[in-house]
Amino acid sequence: HKVHDTDIISTVEFNYSGELLATGDKGGRVVIFQHEQESKNRPHLRGEYNVYSTFQSHEPEFDYLKSLEIEEKINKIRWLPQQNAAHFLLSTNDKTIKLWKISERDKRAEGYNLKDEDGRLRDPFRITSLRVPVLMPMDLMVEASPRRIFANAHTYHINSISVNSDHETYLSADDLRINLWHLEITDRSFNIVDIKPANMEELTEVITAAECHPHQCNVFVYSSSKGTIRLCDMRAAALCDRHSKFFEEPEDPSSRSFFSEIISSISDVKFSHSGRYMMTRDYLSVKVWDLNMENRPVETYQVHEYLRSKLCSLYENDCIFDKFECCWNGSDSAIMTGSYNNFFRMFDRNTRRDITLEASRESSKPRATLKPRKVSTGGKRKKDEISVDSLDFNKKILHTAWHPKDNVIAVAATNNLYIFQDKIN
Amino acid sequence: MLGRGVKRKWSCLEEAEVVSEARQLVLGLCLEKLQRYQAGVELSLRRSVLLINTLRQIQEEMRSDGVGSCDVHPDSCLLRDDFREDVTVTCPGCSEGESPPELPSQEANGSDQQKPPAAVSDAVNAMGYLGDLALDDIFEDIDTSMYETSDLPSAWASGSLPQSHSTAGSLQSCLMDLNELDHIMEILVVETHLVGPGLQNGFSL
Numbered sequence: 001h002k003v004h005d006t007d008i009i010s011t012v013e014f015n016y017s018g019e020l021l022a023t024g025d026k027g028g029r030v031v032i033f034q035h036e037q038e039s040k041n042r043p044h045l046r047g048e049y050n051v052y053s054t055f056q057s058h059e060p061e062f063d064y065l066k067s068l069e070i071e072e073k074i075n076k077i078r079w080l081p082q083q084n085a086a087h088f089l090l091s092t093n094d095k096t097i098k099l100w101k102i103s104e105r106d107k108r109a110e111g112y113n114l115k116d117e118d119g120r121l122r123d124p125f126r127i128t129s130l131r132v133p134v135l136m137p138m139d140l141m142v143e144a145s146p147r148r149i150f151a152n153a154h155t156y157h158i159n160s161i162s163v164n165s166d167h168e169t170y171l172s173a174d175d176l177r178i179n180l181w182h183l184e185i186t187d188r189s190f191n192i193v194d195i196k197p198a199n200m201e202e203l204t205e206v207i208t209a210a211e212c213h214p215h216q217c218n219v220f221v222y223s224s225s226k227g228t229i230r231l232c233d234m235r236a237a238a239l240c241d242r243h244s245k246f247f248e249e250p251e252d253p254s255s256r257s258f259f260s261e262i263i264s265s266i267s268d269v270k271f272s273h274s275g276r277y278m279m280t281r282d283y284l285s286v287k288v289w290d291l292n293m294e295n296r297p298v299e300t301y302q303v304h305e306y307l308r309s310k311l312c313s314l315y316e317n318d319c320i321f322d323k324f325e326c327c328w329n330g331s332d333s334a335i336m337t338g339s340y341n342n343f344f345r346m347f348d349r350n351t352r353r354d355i356t357l358e359a360s361r362e363s364s365k366p367r368a369t370l371k372p373r374k375v376s377t378g379g380k381r382k383k384d385e386i387s388v389d390s391l392d393f394n395k396k397i398l399h400t401a402w403h404p405k406d407n408v409i410a411v412a413a414t415n416n417l418y419i420f421q422d423k424i425n
Numbered sequence: 426m427l428g429r430g431v432k433r434k435w436s437c438l439e440e441a442e443v444v445s446e447a448r449q450l451v452l453g454l455c456l457e458k459l460q461r462y463q464a465g466v467e468l469s470l471r472r473s474v475l476l477i478n479t480l481r482q483i484q485e486e487m488r489s490d491g492v493g494s495c496d497v498h499p500d501s502c503l504l505r506d507d508f509r510e511d512v513t514v515t516c517p518g519c520s521e522g523e524s525p526p527e528l529p530s531q532e533a534n535g536s537d538q539q540k541p542p543a544a545v546s547d548a549v550n551a552m553g554y555l556g557d558l559a560l561d562d563i564f565e566d567i568d569t570s571m572y573e574t575s576d577l578p579s580a581w582a583s584g585s586l587p588q589s590h591s592t593a594g595s596l597q598s599c600l601m602d603l604n605e606l607d608h609i610m611e612i613l614v615v616e617t618h619l620v621g622p623g624l625q626n627g628f629s630l
Contacts, residue, residue: 066467068467156470157467157469157470175470175471176470203474204474204478205474206470206471206474208471225471225474225475258447258448258451258479258482258483259479261475261478261479261482262475262479265471265475312447312450312451315451315454316454318458321469321471321472321475
């Protein structure tokens, strides 16, 4: 099967209720899935997710000044909390953020007497009676329309957007700067972090991810390519170049290598739903931090430690630069992240148990149970185990999402989206 | 007949050479990745920064290890399987006042061994310079929209400034004496042998 580059899924996100699931792809398209009601004859199964809306969010652009193409790939989607019948989401590529309104139309007004049969407007003087149109049902139509376009505020590539808990503002982060926007105002944004040095030759660190605190609208965090996280308070100053908290784990000198910095680079940072913890993903591990403890994480989970001895090859084939995301479950009791060979990992924080699962057609028949997978690290490979050298590094799971309430997960494997659910007893 | 003292020298030797070999490999890969250029697509700043930091780290290690006096000659040795036997090496741990250990079958590599150690330290300096140049080119082009994105190798090959540069500034430092240019090209060609063909895109000698 030829996989078209443009079909590669680049972001996955549930909305606040979990009813909708949005995906963005390399071709600039957004596909939204909706959870169907449970069927009455099969109450033991959750409903399925079916396509609800598809639209082209971003188009490729050309920067004439730099002679460079601006990719239409959707880097991130973030939903707004629902306030009325319509749904709103923010989608962004490298340079431009757009606010989309997704609304349903299932009625049509009929009975206007303002137009002729052929559609031409009648002369007002010739209309002699007042006729009130009647709403008639029609086939459900889901429309997506761009309501705001937030452009020209980022010189570098946008890696994150995050909606604030005040539901009025949001932040966008690129390699060197973070901007704060008001959802209603598109021609202006506030720059709240700027780490660009006066002399670019002194640049040694970039911003890799940023997120707003889920409850405190003045607090946000951003992570760096050097494996550090800074927590900032917007009340302290207009420009948050000085952090309130600085999170960094001291390096283990025994594991130092040429690639130490590259693998320490944080690819994703996510607050827990409670707001008490945050989770970071670096190349080999996931770390949970208590916001009150800056000098080391409270929990560390190894995602694929067997890759540590392969770092040189992974550097050679560029895989070492892959950016994996991570996510919490609704109750913050479990975390999930992706790996190679279409494997993804889930860790239970309470029992400390972990599981490796595979997202592939062969192992995912509808209604079948996923079988745990194992990578053999020692010399002897057991039956059903896969050796490190057999792993397919082109099959990477970079994007995963967990339903905010239920045990439903969405896993993006290249151009395929897998949705897995827990059996209800 | 090897005494205990000579055995110690050997393991010290091997360790230094393994590290040095690994360093050369990663150095070569660093350079290759930094020079890779895809027309019309902007370089990832994160990737460039991580590569350059790795490059700097290797340069630091090479400098602090006194690489000028202790290293294999890149050209001859890494092409051979048994390079350890062919080259005179002193590693810092062993060489206080001692003469280099006697090695079997030395005569084959006579001409290479005659090369003064200065050539290697020149290579290190060139690497440092190259690192700065790579920085100049990559960051200058991303930062200010006054400059066209210029392909470093092709700029050297043509020997001229890209047209859109409006200031002499730090990019002027990209233009060097022809002598230095040749010297660096030489070192880079040496490096291509380490990592295989394919690096020669854009180079014309």
